[in-house]
Amino acid sequence: MNYIYHNGEFLDRSKPCISPENRGFKFGDGFFESIRIINGEPVFLENHFNRIMDGLKVYKIDTPDRFSEELLKSEILLLLDKNGISKGGRVRVTLTRRGHGFYSPESNDLDYIIEADVKPDNFFVLNNTGKVVDLFPDLKKQINSFSIFKTLNCQLYIHASLFAKEKMIDEALIQNEKLGIIESSVSNIFLVSNGVLYTPGLAEGCVGGTMRMNIINLAIANSIKVYECNLTPQNLLAADEIFLTNAINGIQWVGSYRTKRYFNNTSKKILDMLNKSITNLPILD
Numbered sequence: 001m002n003y004i005y006h007n008g009e010f011l012d013r014s015k016p017c018i019s020p021e022n023r024g025f026k027f028g029d030g031f032f033e034s035i036r037i038i039n040g041e042p043v044f045l046e047n048h049f050n051r052i053m054d055g056l057k058v059y060k061i062d063t064p065d066r067f068s069e070e071l072l073k074s075e076i077l078l079l080l081d082k083n084g085i086s087k088g089g090r091v092r093v094t095l096t097r098r099g100h101g102f103y104s105p106e107s108n109d110l111d112y113i114i115e116a117d118v119k120p121d122n123f124f125v126l127n128n129t130g131k132v133v134d135l136f137p138d139l140k141k142q143i144n145s146f147s148i149f150k151t152l153n154c155q156l157y158i159h160a161s162l163f164a165k166e167k168m169i170d171e172a173l174i175q176n177e178k179l180g181i182i183e184s185s186v187s188n189i190f191l192v193s194n195g196v197l198y199t200p201g202l203a204e205g206c207v208g209g210t211m212r213m214n215i216i217n218l219a220i221a222n223s224i225k226v227y228e229c230n231l232t233p234q235n236l237l238a239a240d241e242i243f244l245t246n247a248i249n250g251i252q253w254v255g256s257y258r259t260k261r262y263f264n265n266t267s268k269k270i271l272d273m274l275n276k277s278i279t280n281l282p283i284l285d
Contacts, residue, residue: 005079005114013115015099023105024096028153034247035076038122042076043278044247045069047210052095055149062108063099075141079116088122090248091115096152119248121279126271130255130262131244133184135233136160136172141183141205143176146205148208153206160185169243173236173257176205181231187244187252189237192266198235201228213246218273222264243267250274 002013013018023029027196033052035042039231049069056063084229099107102177139156141147166187171184180201188209191198197219200206201275219226237243241262242254251271253264 001088004083021100024152028081030096030152031149032094035060035091036248040086058145063112083116088119090119123275124250127252132256133171140177143205147205159186182206184244187246190243192241193239193241197226205272208232211247
């Protein structure tokens, strides 16, 4: 049996557990956070919790007095144990506004659900074959205070994924209203040119990914220059490498964009840094 953790209670995941009045279900009134589990522990939890707290402020959802990083970690560990996950896994925390009401809520109290699933790999693994990507032309992402969070209103990402499936490519790249390339359907994006990393800034409307932040910090700590800037299709064609990042998969390298082909030397190097930063082992040159 697989369980979820809902407001302090274990529930059978296979049975109905969300009320039809749930505002996340009815209105998309909330957001979610994805957390990687390695060696039975949530990694980079402090970063995830900080983003959760930022999200609650932006969404104007009240934070319970007892809600803390320590509480969240203990609840995640309880759920991992309940579901028999002792090594690799993934956790999703979905946070919504509790209560009834229509567009005007009757309450701003917090309602949250934690889910946990096994992931075969107990560390971050680079993809063997480079991903094939292209631009998603149909919709553009608006830049606003919600842009950096993983909102429950996921239509942009759903349709970008449908486009990728129809075109038989791995991921679609999403542009903002100014036609800057800001992310893919499930990841942040980095370009590598002459050993320097380039990635869109948060002001461009990309999701403020925790892995994005970790990669930037790791690169700077290892004397790799990083610039946050607007990215264009021309930049993709001029790049030596492209890689995508998210909390669950770490780094995934891109093999091609249209007629352009890419290497993955920097992707391998930074992935090694990432895994060593978790296990505290020395980084390979």
